[in-house]
Amino acid sequence: MKKPVLSMLLATTVSCALAAPTVLPLWPEGVPGQKNIGPEQNYNGYIQNVSEPTLTLVGPAVDRPNGTAVIVAPGGGYVRLSNDREGTQYATWLSTLGVTTFVLKYRMQEFGHPAPLQDVLRAVRLLRSRAAEFHIDPNRIGVMGSSAGGHLAASAGTLFDHPAGRTRNDLDKVSARPDFLMLMYPVIAMEGPAAHMGSRKALLGEKPSPELVQLMSVDKQVTSRTPPTLLIHTQADAAVPVENSILFYQALTKAKVPAELYAFEQGGHGMGMRDGLANASMWPRRAEEWLRARGLLTPSASAQPPK
Template identity: 40%
Template sequence: MPRVIVATALLALAMIVPVSAQTVSAAPVAQIPQPVMLWPDGAPGAKGHAEADRPRLYPFLPANRSTNAAVLVIPGGGYQHVALGHEGFQLAQWLNAQGMAAFVLDYRVAPYKNPVEIEDGMRAMRYVRAHASEYKIDPDRLGVWGSSAGGHLASTLGTQCTAGDAASPDAINHFDCRPDFMVLAYPVVTMKEPGTHKGSRDNLLGLNPTTELVTKYSNELNVDTKTPPTFIFATTNDPVVPVENSLDFYRALERAHVPAELHLFDYSNHGCGLCGEIPELATWPTLLRNWLIHIRALPVDAPGAPAPGPNMTDWAPGIHGPGESH
């Protein structure tokens, strides 16, 4: 039985007068879990044995679970650094507050270049699925949440991952790395000029990438019917990453009939995470929560949940439709 697919665009107007970009510092995190190394014996292509050479995951497990779905959180940082605080740990704590497990990825960045960053993201998805029983999550309900350049890595997972390699001697490689749903916050999506974020492109692909490499990692060109349901949040006057990244990716999702929501705020900001310090943007996590309820990643009867409708049951009880699997 085929899945009924609905794509929805929502425009949330917050403030007509734009303001300059704001720098949001990470608030203190009460408890940061002990990280796990993605490759305990050393990552492939590692340049040394320093912290920056050892990609890792921070598993945030909620005290009170409401769901067995989970999210891999990928912070941004322009592929130059990893914004673990406000785009990593704080997002994981928010997910825990909804009763959902989260895993924050600390991946390798410059001077590392493609494909190292992408391989770290793929490994993280596979690692979480391989340890799903240990973490008490459903491996077929694992999403990804990427912010800024982390949104590029997340959308790469959503558009370019393939099934696992059953013949690999590494059991973790047996698992698929494609997420079951995506959350993209003010994402970098394209590597094509003029829309790309130049810093992210230079750090990932180098100063003079080939046309083939630019095309390969321009993820608006890679969307197909296997791309997972997607939620996108951005500001129309983003001073760092052009909003066209979000618009073009949404249009590609729409053409492929992938369920999607696009929330645009008429504001000028980049990199605010949950944006709690900015009243004009602070409602966006509520919109995300409603969407997670809509796709059944969070319980339908959660407080403040929208009334069940036909679109909510088209692909319940899981993220995949009937007959679909990894």
């Protein structure tokens, strides 16, 4: 009898928690457009009021990493970050596959667009520029996100060259294009019946311009340069309709970008890695198969640490 996915992670989660995490500041030279918004708030696995974006490293739980890296952007409607359920838990699972994971703590409604986009693109540039230090392959850096974090990940995969994501720093010269995307019940549309208006308001404000709404409706920004994408969603999602993933999948297909979409019947919004949701609870196995089929779990010779 196979053990539930979440149960198999418990031992790894405990062992990871015993080690002090490595936290990397995204903007050591100073956060662009910095504001005094008061102290950061952490409660019950959530983070709010972020003004100092960081990456928290969760290393591979195997002797040698395979060289693939994933930046994980937790969801929370651009209001808060579901850091435990959609950040650390995903990172712990990825570590069992030999993936080096970095949980992204990004700015949200207190800053609005383009701050989150700047943060995720800086994260990609930072890891690519320091790939040798972290024993990762600079050509195997992906972004994974849930809900609004999925919107941010999809933004990274479509707006990686947009001027709004640049800050006139030397790192702007480094490519910010992710090599692959993994989108969990993502917010995609910023208008129409599929839109999640809470995320739109938090990111774009009360009355965004039509041009900004179009720009951040990321299915409309897909091109042939958008990276290969895995989408996970459920028919039962009453908060962010499955049409969001369908819209993005259709745009990827039209642009001839390799993509897979799993639209499960059960599982509400924010399901994370919860057991008891029929086939939806098996999404980590489908994701592992997708990563393996793309060669992302095969050890990369260029990313192995020196003997």
